[in-house]
Amino acid sequence: MTVDTMAAIRQTFFQECEEQLSEMELGLLAMDEGNADSETVNAVFRAVHSIKGGAGAFKLTALVQFAHTFETALDYVRSGKLHPSADVMKAMLRAADVLADLVAASRDGKEIDESSYAGVAADVKALTTVEGEEEVEEVIEFQPTVIDFGLPDVAPEPAAAPVHEYRVGFTPRPELYLNGNETVLIVRELSRLGNAEVSCDVSAVPDLDTIDPNGAYLSWNIKLSSEAPIEAVREVFEFVDGEAEISVEADGQPEVSDAAIAALLAQALGNAPPAEAEPAATETNSEEHVQPAPAPVEVIASETSAAPQVAEASKAVAVQTQTTIRVEFDRVDRLINLVGELVINQAMLSQRVIEANFAGSSSVIIGLEELEQLTREIQESVMAIRAQPVKPLFQRMSRIVREVADATGKQVRLKTDGEATEVDKTVVERLAEPLTHMIRNAVDHGIESPEERIAAGKSPEGNVRLSAAHRSGRIVIEISDDGAGINRPKVRASAIKKGLISPDAQLSDSDIDNLLFLPGFSTASTISNISGRGVGMDVVKRSILALGGRISISSRPGLGSTFSMSLPLTLAVLDGMAVSVAGQTLVVPLTAIVETLKPKKGEIHAIGADSRVMAIRNTFVPLIDVGTQMGFRDTPADPERSVAILVETGGGARNALLVDSIQDQRQVVIKSLEANYGTVEGIAAATILGDGRVALILDVDALVTGSFEEQLGGDVHYGTGG
Amino acid sequence: MQDVGSSANSANREFVAFRVGAQEFCIDIMGVREIRGWTPATPLPHAPAYVRGVINLRGAVLPIVDLAMRFGIGLTEPTARSVIIVVQVYQQVVGLLVDAVSDILTTSEASMQPTPDVASDLAKTFVKGVYAVEGRMISIVTLESVLPISAKAAA
Numbered sequence: 044m045t046v047d048t049m050a051a052i053r054q055t056f057f058q059e060c061e062e063q064l065s066e067m068e069l070g071l072l073a074m075d076e077g078n079a080d081s082e083t084v085n086a087v088f089r090a091v092h093s094i095k096g097g098a099g100a101f102k103l104t105a106l107v108q109f110a111h112t113f114e115t116a117l118d119y120v121r122s123g124k125l126h127p128s129a130d131v132m133k134a135m136l137r138a139a140d141v142l143a144d145l146v147a148a149s150r151d152g153k154e155i156d157e158s159s160y161a162g163v164a165a166d167v168k169a170l171t172t173v174e175g176e177e178e179v180e181e182v183i184e185f186q187p188t189v190i191d192f193g194l195p196d197v198a199p200e201p202a203a204a205p206v207h208e209y210r211v212g213f214t215p216r217p218e219l220y221l222n223g224n225e226t227v228l229i230v231r232e233l234s235r236l237g238n239a240e241v242s243c244d245v246s247a248v249p250d251l252d253t254i255d256p257n258g259a260y261l262s263w264n265i266k267l268s269s270e271a272p273i274e275a276v277r278e279v280f281e282f283v284d285g286e287a288e289i290s291v292e293a294d295g296q297p298e299v300s301d302a303a304i305a306a307l308l309a310q311a312l313g314n315a316p317p318a319e320a321e322p323a324a325t326e327t328n329s330e331e332h333v334q335p336a337p338a339p340v341e342v343i344a345s346e347t348s349a350a351p352q353v354a355e356a357s358k359a360v361a362v363q364t365q366t367t368i369r370v371e372f373d374r375v376d377r378l379i380n381l382v383g384e385l386v387i388n389q390a391m392l393s394q395r396v397i398e399a400n401f402a403g404s405s406s407v408i409i410g411l412e413e414l415e416q417l418t419r420e421i422q423e424s425v426m427a428i429r430a431q432p433v434k435p436l437f438q439r440m441s442r443i444v445r446e447v448a449d450a451t452g453k454q455v456r457l458k459t460d461g462e463a464t465e466v467d468k469t470v471v472e473r474l475a476e477p478l479t480h481m482i483r484n485a486v487d488h489g490i491e492s493p494e495e496r497i498a499a500g501k502s503p504e505g506n507v508r509l510s511a512a513h514r515s516g517r518i519v520i521e522i523s524d525d526g527a528g529i530n531r532p533k534v535r536a537s538a539i540k541k542g543l544i545s546p547d548a549q550l551s552d553s554d555i556d557n558l559l560f561l562p563g564f565s566t567a568s569t570i571s572n573i574s575g576r577g578v579g580m581d582v583v584k585r586s587i588l589a590l591g592g593r594i595s596i597s598s599r600p601g602l603g604s605t606f607s608m609s610l611p612l613t614l615a616v617l618d619g620m621a622v623s624v625a626g627q628t629l630v631v632p633l634t635a636i637v638e639t640l641k642p643k644k645g646e647i648h649a650i651g652a653d654s655r656v657m658a659i660r661n662t663f664v665p666l667i668d669v670g671t672q673m674g675f676r677d678t679p680a681d682p683e684r685s686v687a688i689l690v691e692t693g694g695g696a697r698n699a700l701l702v703d704s705i706q707d708q709r710q711v712v713i714k715s716l717e718a719n720y721g722t723v724e725g726i727a728a729a730t731i732l733g734d735g736r737v738a739l740i741l742d743v744d745a746l747v748t749g750s751f752e753e754q755l756g757g758d759v760h761y762g763t764g765g
Numbered sequence: 766m767q768d769v770g771s772s773a774n775s776a777n778r779e780f781v782a783f784r785v786g787a788q789e790f791c792i793d794i795m796g797v798r799e800i801r802g803w804t805p806a807t808p809l810p811h812a813p814a815y816v817r818g819v820i821n822l823r824g825a826v827l828p829i830v831d832l833a834m835r836f837g838i839g840l841t842e843p844t845a846r847s848v849i850i851v852v853q854v855y856q857q858v859v860g861l862l863v864d865a866v867s868d869i870l871t872t873s874e875a876s877m878q879p880t881p882d883v884a885s886d887l888a889k890t891f892v893k894g895v896y897a898v899e900g901r902m903i904s905i906v907t908l909e910s911v912l913p914i915s916a917k918a919a920a
Contacts, residue, residue, distance in 0.1 A: 381824075383824060384823065387821075387824065627808065672810075673811075674810045675808065714825070714826045715826065718825070718826070719826060719858050720816075720828040723812070725810060726810065729807075729819060729826045731824065731826075735804075735821050736805070736807055736820075736821065738807065739810075
């Protein structure tokens, strides 16, 4: 095998690890919430097991060792020997973090000092020796020659749940061995489900001189008593399906259930009809299979035993197997670009048709309208490809909460909501840092210490709630805590001390809250490791604005604070207002616009040589003549024949932009100027109009500040705490 | 298509020859992506005078460099015969506004003469050599030197 293919396989392994880790985390969090049903525990166990298996193949010893310890503990939970109490789950979640670190380190070829996680490893190990029994050490690297099925030690004691008796027949075909599968592993896996009596049938083995070394002559009969449902037993053979003759029969259940299970198996393997339709279908099935003869009691028995299983399994299937494919992002982006083209072309075509006086022909117009609708639908579907749920992002936050809570000695629980909410991949990626920062703040500054909370009559455990939802074409993400809320006198005092406001400034509560977003503001009385290094909410606000979003804050003393962000669903299109300036069309991002005004006589005042301000309801805001600022004309426009657009910048400053006229509001496809030219001061990007011409999208912040350095880019740096 | 290895050494290279004002220039055909007619460009603020603005090239935003202005000859007054030569230099795609494309030259590296030693900035900055073709003098333009200064290149 060449180095390249090895590298490719390795890459796939780590990609899969990512998925397994997120699956694991999800399961553990569900267990932490008290949902420790066997399906969830099994999912977590499988995830860790797969990571261990893959890591073994790449000789990632540290990872294998740790995964093994973790897996053993999970197995105890799975077999009911260990109750997933809050303390146990705490250790498990920490182990999950370590496992994620180890995977990341292995991927990047780094070494992690074993001592750094020895404590966690010991904690997890301690879980498995709670009841004073010796942990059964398993052979981690399996030797192909070992044929030893004597694993009764591992087999858990039958618990209170109903125990099924299964007769499993397993006759491998030569392909099974050719594909590198190992029967011992399968039998071992089976014996994990319960008490297995394994007998090997050697009757098919020929004489030594006629034996084919590549042949398969052995078969096994396994009597398994387990509380696991039959599909779990089937699942053990999932990897060798088609490479062996497999029969699984449940004692005491008539064969009707087999049909149901066969359907289930097909479903579990991915070629599934809609899950909801399933229970009904199987029930009819079982009725059909019931021959006229059997006693009515049996029919009822079969139905009652099959149906709940089906229902349960189909639920699991609906959650787990959404068929997906991996596509390179380049391809998706190319498609998105092409669709952008299509939209522009369609707009151009419409314009040409109108120009050509085809308007009288209704069939042409109808055809055009249909085309327009189709184009829009295609655009939306293509955008949806880039959309990703915020779930992975939210999952990462639970780790941040754990770490910060540990470091500060607080007890905090993170609740997430609306994890399935989808938003553009780039938005998800660029949200990670600001969100991390805000979550840190919420735990570090928001939630009080357990003592303070008890004194305030609250539960010692604080809550941080992270939620996402779609609202009028945007995604709204909220972070709220039930902590002490913003200490307004302290914020005010701090702002005065730092010279951000004058001591006699009249500020409303929300004005004071918004002081948090000022650059260089930090209220933490002690500079902690986690937050409060002077890079604070202003950086968060900047990155949110750079994404075309807005952020707001609300707080009630003693009850907590809520930060609310509203972001565009995609960065590929933008809602803008098309305006005319000196014969050119410019687009002003709608998010920046507060209102539009028609300046009246006497509202414009000159300050200095060439500065002007506009009076808006008794306040004066700087007036920016877009035409002269952009160099489109030399003499300033006459305000009374122009339109003023009141905009708000990232820093919260208000300015009025003077333009000739407003054309309309529209959604525009964002095109990069950087690719072929470079950054232009005051211009965020370009777009292409219906007539095929390029229009520039204003960068309101840069235009207002007028200085290049102030321009917001994507590379905003954060202090990394913890 | 010719074998690149051999063409680089000895054999013939092809050039697109064009007119800017009264003078003739040429660029290596390998750098030319396409040739298209003039369409009005959207002016860019704070751009050098030789950047006429940007146009839409099938969805990409294409900056237009007025070669006459770039060479210091004067602003081109675009006519129906004006042409934009779309060239690619490294990853950057740029349109060059010229008065007309005259022909395609096939010539060898060996017949290139050094730029005559004149005081002109044009000759020193943008021309790397000249060809004598049927009594005409055609200057070979180095594409890198005509590109607009972008923030990317400056960084």
